[in-house]
Amino acid sequence: MDKKLKNAGGKITMPEDMKERIIKACETAEKNRITRTDSDDGYTEVASGTERVSSRNRIIRTVSAAAACAVLMAGIGTTGFLLHKQNNKMAGSDIVEEINSPFGDFSTFEYRFDAGDGKYGKYSAETYSRLSDFLNKFNWGEPVEKPEGRDIDADVEETVYDIKWTKGDTPPIECNLHIANDGYVSYQESMMSFETGAMASLGDIKWYLIDFDAFDSGIQAILAQDTEKISPFGNFRVLDFELQSGIGIYNKYNSSKLYGGLADMLNNFDWGEGVYEPVSEESVLDFSDSAYTVSWELDGLISWINIESTGRTVYVDLKYDDDHLKAEELCRRIYQIDIEDFRNKFSKIVSEDEYIDQNEIDRLTRGKCKYAVIQKYGYGSLIPEDEEDKERLDDLLKNRFVHMLKVNIPSESYDSEQTLCDITFEYKIDEKNSRTMYFTVLNNGVVSMSEYTQTDDGSEPSGSATYAINIEEFKDRLADAGIDIDSFASEEAEETSENNGITFTGDMISPFDNKVIYDADGKYDPVANIKHMDQNIEKFISQFPDIRVDVCFEDENMKELVPADEQTREQIESFIRNDFESMLKYDSYSSDFNSDAEHRKFFVVYSYMSGDKEIFHKGYSVSSSNLTTRSDCLKVEGGNDEWRGPYSCTIDYNAFAAKLAEFGLI
């Protein structure tokens, strides 16, 4: 299969005409690069080219529009065309529309119409269609002189309507249209500088004076028809959102019933009134208390709703740079929701999801069931004492369990979570063959199954699948059969929570933030970033008065290298604490991709301990190719560890190895 995949994949090549289009677009973009020049007036943005680069989709759209015009013209004929030209509108035609807008045809671009009504422009597509029609036909008049003593920033309070859109790309031009209640309209275009990333105005602001009452009443009439219930964050039926609950992720890959149900729930939920919170450099999102997270991207903005277990809900808009490395927070609103209500509604939708079909049930139950047993880690088989309960349990496992399985699973369902129980079935297929199925039921409702077939030649894996189950319903059924599954403590869970990780509280400082530091040329600065990370770690550990750092060397199999005596141990610890990190060089980007496992020789480990718990872990893997990578891990209770890295740097491996030899470790 692997070879087949390689052969097939290798045959996908870019069509020649596509290559030519892309080359042309690149050459145009190069010509269009913005250069910054100094002039007597200070900095001036100068565009050295005028041709715009369009994506293929936009080209197609333009071509389609042109083609539509051509068809229209051909259909109208010469007489019709002349008539159209003379009267500016063809009598009786319902196709040709008058566009008075000096800003372009609103129906051809995506814009945000903010009426200051708290909906932030989140209207239905139908409403936008009506708005486009209105804005296109509205009489904006000719540009007027700038009203005396007025500038755009000072007008914010006066602005009643605010329309924003972008045009072009590399980089896009942002267009802003402000309509004030005294009838003055300002139109401004701005563009991001390649060099500084700052927005700079393109040309002067254009001013118009409109009949505000006519505009206002027209708009209000349209908005009054917008009856579709949508959330204050937008219409989730339209947004490509992803909802995360614990490790479960619900997105468009789930069934349309589930995804649509969640969209409707988010649209109809009572979020209450949001309160703006000022955005500052430090106001980085903290997801440490996150019961649910909803995220989506629209108009270049990535939006997050973080719902905490207390019901406190934070909504933010983040604008990332092209590399998705730097994020600027643009807006933050805080809500207080009824978390129980949210949880109930969410659970109801998820639990209503589709069950596996009859074919799958038949496949899972083929043959004759010889036995079914439920086990709990650390407790062995769970067997009720009461005979009737035993029968009920047998019936539940053999006849009902597979009917409780559902098809949709969270897409991130495989990663670490706690096991509720294991169920084993053995089915006899014929005289010689039998099959065994192992179901692992996880606390998050995910059920994973592995199947093995026993033949004369032994046992071999014959299938695996993952399902979901309504965990509360399953527990209830078990309780009916005399098994209170929650009364069996999870030894795994206890072990994890006792030995590792911390529980974040609201005011605790995390060692991780999203800050990325660039040098003066706008390049990733490895030295500054690692320094920043170390400073954050210092701040983080200062919250634990009993902190201690255990250090050691490990071999390539992560086995600790144990020194011969106590004195050598002290020397090793001193070396790791004081000297090792100064041997590392971060000042050049390292891309030695030959640094796979075969080159990896040693690990240098720093375990930050608070009491008996490891709360933070910093590990370096040192390769004989001189490449060293560092990975940082915040140990979070329950196994939800957070990782950062790997950060690449280099080391003089020979000098490092010599040191290890000196300690008698190699």
Added chain:
Amino acid sequence: MLKDGCAREAVGKYGDMLYRVCLLMLRNTADAEDAVQETFIKFVTKAPDFADSEHEKAWLITVAANKCRDMLRYRTRHYTESEELLDGYAVSKEESGILEALMELPEKYRIVLELFYIDEYKAAEIAEIVGIGASAVKMRLSRGRKLLEKKYRKEYM
């Protein structure tokens, strides 16, 4: 490594590889073209200095993959194309089955499997390119391969 003003050379050298990455991720030729175009535009207008050609190639894949993810998140207008997507390439009917199965996998498995099996990157290299840990790459390779095998056998065997 390529020099400035080298759009033609860059497209010639990396075009097929980037197009494959984008097509398999986006499952739409027009979107794939947009993603590749934007990647190359970024390359010719604001690429950093590269240490070597491997770094250059990895940078291009990273930018393209990010762009694809971006488009997948924001995909409102263009949807995935049907079976005809692979028509027009020199892919046999038998071979197209495995690519179609690959394209049906969740995005996080697709990119990792493609870079590993088709472009022959190692796990550590994929980790650098995709921006995840090497252990996560290995996990995705293992699970993605199982999913692919399951899907491929179910649909095409």
